[in-house]
Amino acid sequence: xxxxxxxxxxxxxxxxxxxxxxxxxxxxxxxxxxxxxxxxxxxxxxxxxxxxxxxxxxxxxxxxxxxxxxxxxxxxxxxxxxxxxxxxxxxxxxxxxxxxxxxxxxxxxxxxxxxxxxxxxxxxxxxxxxxxxxxxxxxxxxxxxxxxxxxxxxxxxxxxxxxxxxxxxxxxxxxxxxxxxxxxxxxxxxxxxxxxxxxxxxxxxxxxxxxxxxxxxxxxxxxxxxxxxxxxxxxxxxxxxxxxxxxxxxxxxxxxxxxxxxxxxxxxxxxxxxxxxxxxxxxxxxxxxxxxxxxxxxxxxxxxxxxxxxxxxxxxxxxxxxxxxxxxxxxx
Amino acid sequence: xxxxxxxxxxxxxxxxxxxxxxxxxxxxxxxxxxxxxxxxxxxxxxxxxxxxxxxxxxxxxxxxxxxxxxxxxxxxxxxxxxxxxxxxxxxxxxxxxxxxxxxxxxxxxxxxxxxxxxxxxxxxxxxxxxxxxxxxxxxxxxxxxxxxxxxxxxxxxxxxxxxxxxxxxxxxxxxxxxxxxxxxxxxxxxxxxxxxxxxxxxxxxxxxxxxxxxxxxxxxxxxxxxxxxxxxxxxxxxxxxxxxxxxxxxxxxxxxxxxxxxxxxxxxxxxxxxxxxxxxxxxxxxxxxxxxxxxxxxxxxxxxx
Numbered sequence: 296x297x298x299x300x301x302x303x304x305x306x307x308x309x310x311x312x313x314x315x316x317x318x319x320x321x322x323x324x325x326x327x328x329x330x331x332x333x334x335x336x337x338x339x340x341x342x343x344x345x346x347x348x349x350x351x352x353x354x355x356x357x358x359x360x361x362x363x364x365x366x367x368x369x370x371x372x373x374x375x376x377x378x379x380x381x382x383x384x385x386x387x388x389x390x391x392x393x394x395x396x397x398x399x400x401x402x403x404x405x406x407x408x409x410x411x412x413x414x415x416x417x418x419x420x421x422x423x424x425x426x427x428x429x430x431x432x433x434x435x436x437x438x439x440x441x442x443x444x445x446x447x448x449x450x451x452x453x454x455x456x457x458x459x460x461x462x463x464x465x466x467x468x469x470x471x472x473x474x475x476x477x478x479x480x481x482x483x484x485x486x487x488x489x490x491x492x493x494x495x496x497x498x499x500x501x502x503x504x505x506x507x508x509x510x511x512x513x514x515x516x517x518x519x520x521x522x523x524x525x526x527x528x529x530x531x532x533x534x535x536x537x538x539x540x541x542x543x544x545x546x547x548x549x550x551x552x553x554x555x556x557x558x559x560x561x562x563x564x565x566x567x568x569x570x571x572x573x574x575x576x577x578x579x580x581x582x583x584x585x586x587x588x589x590x591x592x593x594x595x596x597x598x599x600x601x602x603x604x605x606x607x608x609x610x611x612x613x614x615x616x617x618x619x620x621x622x623x624x625x626x627x
Numbered sequence: 628x629x630x631x632x633x634x635x636x637x638x639x640x641x642x643x644x645x646x647x648x649x650x651x652x653x654x655x656x657x658x659x660x661x662x663x664x665x666x667x668x669x670x671x672x673x674x675x676x677x678x679x680x681x682x683x684x685x686x687x688x689x690x691x692x693x694x695x696x697x698x699x700x701x702x703x704x705x706x707x708x709x710x711x712x713x714x715x716x717x718x719x720x721x722x723x724x725x726x727x728x729x730x731x732x733x734x735x736x737x738x739x740x741x742x743x744x745x746x747x748x749x750x751x752x753x754x755x756x757x758x759x760x761x762x763x764x765x766x767x768x769x770x771x772x773x774x775x776x777x778x779x780x781x782x783x784x785x786x787x788x789x790x791x792x793x794x795x796x797x798x799x800x801x802x803x804x805x806x807x808x809x810x811x812x813x814x815x816x817x818x819x820x821x822x823x824x825x826x827x828x829x830x831x832x833x834x835x836x837x838x839x840x841x842x843x844x845x846x847x848x849x850x851x852x853x854x855x856x857x858x859x860x861x862x863x864x865x866x867x868x869x870x871x872x873x874x875x876x877x878x879x880x881x882x883x884x885x886x887x888x889x890x891x892x893x894x895x896x897x898x899x900x901x902x903x904x905x906x907x908x909x910x911x912x913x914x915x916x917x918x919x920x921x922x923x924x925x926x927x928x929x930x931x932x
Contacts, residue, residue, distance in 0.1 A: 403916070406920070407919055407924075410656070410662060410862060411858060411862075411919060411924065411925070413722075414855065414858045414919075415915070415919050417854075418912040418915050418916050419912075419916070421912045422909050422913070422916075425905040425906075425909045426909075428904075428905045429902050429904075429905035429906070539851070543726060546719070546722065547726065550720070550722075550723045551723070554719070599730040599731070599733065599734045600730070600731055600734035600735060602727070603727040603729070603731035603734070604727060604731055605727065606723050606724060606726060606730070607709060607724045607728065609723075610723050610727075611712055611713075
C-alpha cells in the first residue's frame, strides 16, 4: 500500500483528469455529443459505485439496482409534472423514496441467499417496472417528458451543461469517497465479514442482518440520487430506465471494472460505455485494409459479436476485472 | 366454463414448455453449479434450426429431429469451448460470461439469418382443430405439444432415476471427486448433460416457434420465467421444476385471460384495460416472492451436498 506510482493509480488519476477536462475540450471543439456521453458515463458510474457497496463489498448480488434509478427519476418527473420545480424539495424526496423502497426490498430479500437473492431482487425490480408501465397519469409505457430541470434558485443553474456536468462529477467523487470511508469503517468491516462468513459474524455477536440492510438502504439512496441526476440529464423518464437490462449493465460495469475496489465501477462504466461507442469504429478501421468500404461498414454494425466474447475473456483471464488487471495482482 | 377449461389447457401447455426449458437449467445448475443465462439462446437457436431445416426438407417432423440433433451438437460445443472453464467459478463471473454469450449468439443469428424474423408453418395434419368436449374445439398442435412434453418429462424421469447414465449423473452431482476416482469420465458426463439440457431448450423453442414468430431475443423473456420456475421449485429439483412450471404456466395464462374482466368489476373498463396487463405481468413475480418469503429455498429444496 505504500507504493503510489502503480499502473492502476496512474490510470485512475489520468481518468479523473480526462473527466475533469471534458467540458473544456467540448467548449473548444464544440462537440456536444461528447458532453452528453460523458455526463451519462459519470451518472451511471455513480450508480455502479453504489451497487459495488452491496455487491462487491457485501456480496449481495442485487439484480434490480436500476429500479432506484427509476424511482429517483420518477420522483423528479412526477414532482415537476405536478408543478414542484424546486430541487431543494425534489432531490431529498428522490433520495428518500429510493431509500424507503430499498428498506422494504432489503428487509424481505436479505433472508435469502445466492441465486435466490438474485432472483427475488429481480422480481421486485420487475414489479416496480410494471407498476411504472401502469402509471397512466404519468405517461405509462411512453414515459414522461420533464420540461424544466430542477431549480436551485440562486445557487446553481442546471440548464448550463458544464455546471450540470461538474455537479455530477463532484457527486461521483463524493460517492466514491463515501463508499471508501464506509467500507474501511467498523460498519464496512462487518459487512465484508458477513460476505465471507455470515454465520461466524453472527456467532461473535454482530446482528449482521441490520448491518447488511443498512448497507442495502445506503446503496439504494445513492442510486436514487443518480436517478435524479439522470432524469435531469435526459429531461425524460420512462419505465425503460428500470428495465432489467439496465440492472444487468450496472452489474457488468461493477464486475468488468473490478468488484470491491474503490475505482473499479468507474473504470467499468467508462470502459463499457466508451467501448459501445468506439467498437464499430475500431472494427471499421481494422476491416478497411481487407474489405471494400460498404462491406466494412456493414461488418462494424455487428459489434456486439466482439463485445460478448470480450466479457467472457475478462471473466476467464482477469480475476478482479480491469482493476485487477491494472494492479497486475491475482486476488482471491 | 368452457372458456375457463380452454384457458387451463393453454396454461398447462405453456407450463409444460416452461418445464422443458427449466429442466435443462436446473440440471445444469444442480449438477455443474453453473448459472447459465445463455440457456435462452439455445432455445432461440433451436427455433431457428427448426425453421431452416423444415424449409429444406419440407417436413416438420424431419426438420424438428434435425434441429434437435444440431442443438445437441451446438450445446456440447459451447460446453467444451466456454462453459467448462466457468465451473467452480463465482456465480457472478458465470452471469457476466454467459451474458457475453447471449450477445454473441444474438449477433451470430443476426449475421446468419438476418434481422427479420422467420416463421415456421405447420403441416396440415397439425393445424387442424379437434372437438375434445361437446362445444369445445381445441387446436391439434397444442394437444401435440402437451403430449410430447409429458412424454419427454416421463423419459427424463426414467433416464435420471432408472438408467445407468442417470445413476452416474446423480453420482457426479453429489460427489464429483469420488465419482471421478471410481473411473467415470466426469468431463464427458458434464458435456453430455449440457448437451441434453441444450436439446431440451431447443425442443421448447421449436415447439413454441409455430405459435410465435422466430426472432432474435425470443429466448430472453422466457428464460426469466424459467428461472422463476426453478426458484419456486427449488434449485436442482426436477420434480419441483415440473410442479412450479405448471403453476407458473396456469397463473400467467389465466391472469392474462381473466384479469381484465375481473378488474372491470371493481373499476371502469377503460382503467381496467390499462392496469390489467401490467398487473397480470406482475402475478408470477408476486407468486415467487410469496414462496421465497415463506420458504427461502423454494418448495422442494434439494438438501445441501
